[in-house]
Amino acid sequence: SSIDVDVFVHRNDICSEVPPFKNPMNPFLLKGERVKFGAVEKEGKDQIFATDVTYEDGTWVPMFRPDYAKRVVRRVKSKFGDKVYDILDSGSASYDDIQQ
Numbered sequence: 001s002s003i004d005v006d007v008f009v010h011r012n013d014i015c016s017e018v019p020p021f022k023n024p025m026n027p028f029l030l031k032g033e034r035v036k037f038g039a040v041e042k043e044g045k046d047q048i049f050a051t052d053v054t055y056e057d058g059t060w061v062p063m064f065r066p067d068y069a070k071r072v073v074r075r076v077k078s079k080f081g082d083k084v085y086d087i088l089d090s091g092s093a094s095y096d097d098i099q100q
Helices: 068-089 095-099
Strands: 035-041 048-055
Touching: none
Parallel strands: none
Antiparallel strands: 035 048
């Protein structure tokens, strides 16, 4: 069924392969993903909180999306490019600086 109110989802309430307390990565949901969850109200809060969030069919949310490696490589290349640019832009870069 559809819910017509905002529901807060904390990353620790998303069911994934690795328990949240042992997980260095944060599981996340993408816009448009259909999920199922329990709903609770917390005392003193004017909001609904999701618990045990899974995909609509009951499967867990994956830790890594299909394009994960591609995004990591792009981020690393970008950081490397920024470092090289900073060295060259400083005007005091030697050949040894560039090779490091």
